[in-house]
Amino acid sequence: MIHLSQISKSMQRHPFHLVDPSPWPFVASLSALSCAVGGVMYMHAYINGSIVFLSGFCMLLTTMFVWWRDVVRESTFEGHHTGIVQRGLRYGVILFIISEVLFFFAFFWAFFHSSLAPTVEIGLTWPPKGINVLNPWEIPFLNTLILLLSGCTVTWCHHAIVANFRNQAIWSLVLTIVLATIFTSLQAYEYHMADFRLSDGIYGSTFYMATGFHGFHVLIGTISLFVCLLRLLQYQLTQEHHFGFESAAWYWHFVDVVWLFLFVSIYWWGGA
Incomplete structure (x- = not known):
C-alpha cells in the first residue's frame, strides 16, 4: 500500500x-x-x-x-534541497552561529568579570597568586598561526569548488583537516604541560571552560570538514550544490574568530 x-x-x-x-x-x-x-x-x-x-x-x-x-x-x-530550501538552511546556520556567539560570550563575561575586579580571595591581583600562566608566544601563538592558515585553506577550497577545480578543492580541504588535527594535538599537549587545572580557582575554571569548549568546537568542525571531504571524493559537492561544505566553512571561520578573541584576552592580556 x-x-x-x-x-x-x-x-x-x-x-x-x-x-x-x-x-x-x-x-x-x-x-x-x-x-x-x-x-x-x-x-x-x-x-x-x-x-x-x-x-x-x-x-x-x-x-x-x-x-x-x-x-x-x-x-x-x-x-x-532546491534554491529556496538552501536559502532557508543558510538562515538556520546563521542563527546557529549567533547562538554560538552568545554561548562563548558567557565565558568571556565570566573571565572579564573576575579579571577586571579581582577579589580579596584571589589576592586582589590577576592572574591570581600561585598560578603559573602559559606563555602566549609559544604554543598559543603557533596555534593562532595554524588556525588562521586553516581559514585560508578552507576559503581556497570554497573558491576551488565554485570554479570547478576539483583537485585544488580536494588538496586544500585535506590540508585544512591536517592543520586542524595539528591544532588539536598542540592544544592537548598544552593542557598536559600546564601547571594549573580546572579546579585551581577562578582562573583555571574560566581558562579551561573557554579554551576547552573552543577545542570541542574545533573537533566538531574537523569532523564536518572530513565528511565534506568524503562527499567531495564521491562527486556529491558541485558548483551549484555545495551547501554542506559552505555551512562547515562558515562554522570554521567562526572558530577562527573565537580563537583570536581567546588568544588576545585570555592568553595575552589575561596572562600578563
Missing part, C-alpha cells in the same frame, strides 16, 4: 521540502542529556559517571552519522 506522503510528494508543485518524520532529533536530545548528566556525575566523582558520559557521547556520534546520512540522501539523491 502506497504511503500518503509518497503520493503527496509525487504530486508536489512547490519548491519546499516536506521533511519525513525522523527519530533522530529525539535521540540526539537524549544523547546530549546523557552527556550532560554523565559529565556532571564524573566531575562530582559519582559511580559510573564516566560510563554514562561515554555512552551518551557514543550515541551522539552515532546519531550525527545517521542524521547526516539522511540529509545527504535528501539533498544529493532525492533532490529536495
